Amino acid sequence: MSIREECGVFGVLSEKPMDVAGISYYGLYALQHRGQESCGIVVGEDGLFFSHKDLGLVNEVFTKDILQQFPKGTMAVGHVRYGTTGATNRNNCQPIEVNHQKGRMALAHNGNLCNAEVLRNELELNGAIFHSTSDTETIAYIITKERLKTNSIEEALSRAMNVLEGAYSLVLMSPQKLICARDPYGFRPLCFGRRADGAYVVASESCALQAVGANFIRDVEPGEILVFSRDGMVSRREHCGTKKKHLCIFEYIYFSRPDSVIDGISVHKARLRAGEILAKTYPTEADIVIGVPDSGLDAALGYSQASGIPYGIGLIKNKYIGRTFISPGQDARIDQVKIKLSAVEESVKGKRVIMIDDSIVRGTTSGRIVKLLRDAGAKEIHVRISAPPFLHPCYYGTDIDSEDHLIACHHSETEICQMIGADSLGYLPMESLRELSGNCYYCNACFSGAYPTEIPKDTGKNRFEQKLSEIHKINGEERSSKHENL
Structure with missing residues (x-):
């Protein structure tokens, strides 16, 4: 068992096409302390998504050649990961991309769901097939499921928040909108700002806003959904105030960078x-x-x-x-x-x-x-x-x-x-x-030991890793036997 760090999420939306991949790169670089396992960027332009994700640090994964392959775009979502659930492999790299009947979505998540295993089991029993072992894919499935029944991605997200329990700061991108949301408890930080060129920027910490030249506007409130589009910004607050605020105190002690301001506190x-x-x-x-x-x-x-x-x-x-x-x-x-x-x-x-x-x-x-x-x-x-x-x-x-x-x-x-x-x-x-x-x-x-939510009976953290370990062990024993026979 080891203590692991948080993930970092980042998003940018511009009125006109620009180097949003480059902006995301520097934003993620500023958030590197929150996750050093893997990283990824998804760029959106005219309804098309372009992405690159891999294991490693930001400057290792996004070389100059890789960054030059991204087209100019109006939106991007980025993520640095240190997994608290899910194995260390490329399948768990974020942002997660989903193609569905009404379009597509890219999702980046910081936090852990308390009921992820329950929700995942329900989805699997209804035919869902998972490609990763992180609870972020569970969130993506639920949002997508609701999107097929609603008229907008933000309404789908709002409905999904009715069943999600635990910590989640989300940044997601549809073909036309950049959306962020913070769980009603406000466990994990999330804030937004704006650059001089008018581009909106969303990030886990204010230090990432500074890194890309964005002026800090405010923190996303617990339970709040912010929708950014070419028409401006809209705040949805139907989940605000439904829970007592519980920001993780360890953000101040260890996780966050000293130059960040979290919920108004340096x-x-x-x-x-x-x-x-x-x-x-x-x-x-x-x-x-x-x-x-x-x-x-x-x-x-x-x-x-x-x-x-x-x-x-x-x-x-x-x-x-x-x-x-x-x-x-x-x-x-x-x-x-x-x-x-x-x-x-x-x-x-x-x-x-x-x-x-x-x-x-x-x-x-x-x-x-x-x-x-x-x-x-x-x-x-x-x-x-x-x-x-x-x-x-x-x-x-x-x-x-x-x-x-x-x-x-x-x-x-x-x-x-x-x-x-x-x-x-x-x-x-x-x-x-x-x-x-x-x-x-x-x-x-x-x-x-005073938990603000119900304690999960089964986190499911070792569900797949244990099986993987057993497979590797068996394969290793088989290889040893073959070598001995030789």
Whole structure:
């Protein structure tokens, strides 16, 4: 089991044909931190769709030659993926494209449905054939099913939202319209803006709007459907206010980029505040405060400012290595830490160090980082975490589907401190979370176990991957037997 990051969605609509693929490329590049498994862009022009999707980073998948193959268009939808459901293969790359009796659609999705497995079973029993293992295809099927019975794609989406339960920020494209929607709980962020040339831009985070020269207008409200066309923008609000808002608090702690503003709250300021709270809650004498790149840096600065202890650069990140959460297995994760981070000996040697990180999940990575600092000569290492302990599974887009490997579920704070080799350990207090967002309208279920929706009885996450594993195992055994016979 591994924690995985969110996906990122992007969309653009222009009054006249332009390089919407290029705009999407830079938008997805700004959202790369939300997904490093696969990416894709679908361009729409005069009713025709042109697409390219593959496994890999944005700059790997969309080379100069690939981008030049896209025609100019009036619309585009883009996606970066880190799968919380579905295997890592090209079939799960997004945006998903659908051709149906009334036209076509391209769909990009960020989040996780709680009832995806129930909905998928119902669709399969009625003859639906799935090509991927992600719940995004389930959403596409339901929207398409409703589209065949309605007069518009936005009405079909609205009807689909009546049965979708859980987290979903969607950007979809029909031949004439670009549409975005956010689930009534508002679990995942979504915002829109406009460029100087009049093009509308929709993105998971405001940093992507800035990257393509769009001025931020506002966040999409929970439950809201926005319809962009050559006639302008229309807001549909029939699902607004039907649920209490529950934005994922981990967006502020880890997922989002520091220069983004989520629901009116600066991510950078939220992390600074987390550091300030840690300094007041767990004061200690030290010589330097350092942050674990990247999401620990802002909290470290906040801790330094509140405590008066100098802030310094104690760890350097190899910018060409992805986040440790991306590793497919425990052995790979350890190896990746070795080459991802290095300690700055000049900063930490002989000093009492306060190390700020965003979370401790299994303890493996934290222990390795503490050892790096020890090997660099740090005299004391006091670990402070800008989040409460992970204690419960998440069903809304963060891939924590079991308590089995969560270290805080099985060990006390004192035991964890000893296991990672630190001199002291302190977590952000649960009651302080509201100070990060400025309100109490957030989801902290992975820390508290207080779920805003009904907990799914079967997520279906391993339904196909287990079968695939068994097939590979059998094939491997057959190959071994053949080699032995030879």
